[in-house]
């Protein structure tokens with residue numbers, strides 16, 4: 182079959198027709214087709230994406246032991262990485278013992294941009310926008326009246342000269358419980374139409390900004406040093422090493438990326454469980470990490486006297502309504518499990534998870550090393566990757582665990598032995 186012809190108007194086909202085309206053009210086996218069909222039948226929201234074929238599932242677990250602002254939480258997390266949920270629970274347990282995490286939301290606003298090009302005199306744009314700001318804010322309100330009825334809506338407008346003839350008109354809005362991307366874009370496009378008519382013909386585009394710098398959330402915790410190990414001298418060493426590891430992430434971008442990846446292990450997993458746009462959260466976090474020109478660790482751990490204090494600030498422009506939150510049925514249940522009633526609740530919980538996740542990872546790094554704990558759990562994934570069934574996984578992981586560097590070849594060999602032994606056992610009976 183000709184590829185180009187086969188995929189023309191692909192979006193108008195049913196999922197079954199799409200599968201048949203893929204099978205023919207790309208040679209999918211009968212078993213592979215059945216697998217795609219079986220998973221498609223379990224799909225929650227086939228119309229959420231284009232060219233729907235099947236449903237790709239990721240595991241969801243819950244991190245326990247979270248104490249945030251004097252309340253206890255269980256946190257749903259969606260991730261494919263072993264040891265992340267264990268580490269979050271582990272970090273949370275130790276931070277709860279220290280009295281728990283305090284989380285605060287600084288503000289919760291969204292910003293968007295109308296981009297002008299070919300501007301000759303910036304001052305003329307700036308003056309006009311300043312003079313007409315009330316009119317422009319009104320235009321934005323009329324473009325999305327429902328957000329105004331809910332108590333939100335456009336808040337302020339300003340301009341920035343980007344150089345080379347580009348000017349950004351920035352709109353800031355209160356988007357209430359939504360992430361707000363679509364409502365912001367609607368308001369921006371309405372403003373752009375007025376600007377184009379009355380001020381400057383060359384408007385380039387209108388879109389929200391994912392910086393999230395008006396949705397900053399901070400989680401902090403103070404851990405008594407004595408809590409960090411059984412022996413007080415060891416505990417001091419652990420505290421010192423955690424603070425040093427944190428400092429390295431401030432000095433060295435190479436390390437900071439990994440430090441932040443560890444934080445995002447937890448952040449992304451909660452964002453996904455809550456049906457939010459994790460690309461938006463990722464890009465905002467990394468932009469924030471490089472705000473002073475050098476990419477740095479998002480969290481910091483400082484040793485002051487007998488306390489190890491950790492702080493994490495993240496831009497978290499998440500929503501509890503809109504987007505996919507109502508379409509994916511698990512999101513509502515996850516909000517209930519996490520006791521999330523507002524975006525602010527969610528922002529605080531995500532920041533707390535990021536901090537606990539970071540604490541567990543760094544503590545493991547500077548004490549036993551990451552492999553000891555992480556590999557214990559990664560081995561389950563190795564066992565599954567060579568085809569062990571859920572009944573065989575415990576026996577196989579038990580045999581892989583004592584090996585210093587278990588490989589796929591080891592796993593295959595041991596699985597074969599387990600299966601042979603089982604057959605011998607049955608034959609003897």
Ligand SMILES: CC(C)(COP(=O)([O-])OP(=O)([O-])OC[C@H]1O[C@@H](n2cnc3c(N)ncnc32)[C@H](O)[C@@H]1OP(=O)([O-])[O-])[C@@H](O)C(=O)NCCC(=O)NCCSC(=O)C[C@@](C)(O)CC(=O)[O-]
Pocket residue numbers: 246262263264265266267268269270271272274439440441442443444446538541542543545546551553554555
């Ligand atoms: C892996 C652990 C937790 C083991 O830690 P451990 O010392 O064996 O745990 P424990 O037996 O002392 O248990 C402590 C608590 O951990 C939890 N826990 C313990 N085991 C489980 C389990 N099986 N399933 C679920 N939860 C578990 C559980 O909450 C438990 O409390 P309890 O329930 O007993 O009262 C620890 O070594 C750890 O936190 N390691 C960090 C692992 C990590 O960060 N993994 C992410 C992948 S590595 C990465 O991507 C990021 C990184 C590391 O590069 C970032 C960076 O460089 O900064």
Ligand SMILES: NC(=O)C1=CN([C@@H]2O[C@H](COP(=O)(O)OP(=O)(O)OC[C@H]3O[C@@H](n4cnc5c(N)ncnc54)[C@H](O)[C@@H]3O)[C@@H](O)[C@H]2O)C=CC1
Pocket residue numbers: 327328331356357358359360361362363364365389391458461500502503504505
């Ligand atoms: N650059 C980016 O990040 C972009 C992201 N997106 C996507 O946009 C989606 C999110 O956009 P939204 O505007 O948040 O979603 P949305 O388009 O679903 O709008 C939110 C809806 O919720 C309603 N609503 C009900 N109760 C509300 C309350 N209490 N507060 C606020 N609104 C309430 C609003 O009236 C509105 O209809 C995500 O799917 C995201 O991936 C879209 C374009 C660009």
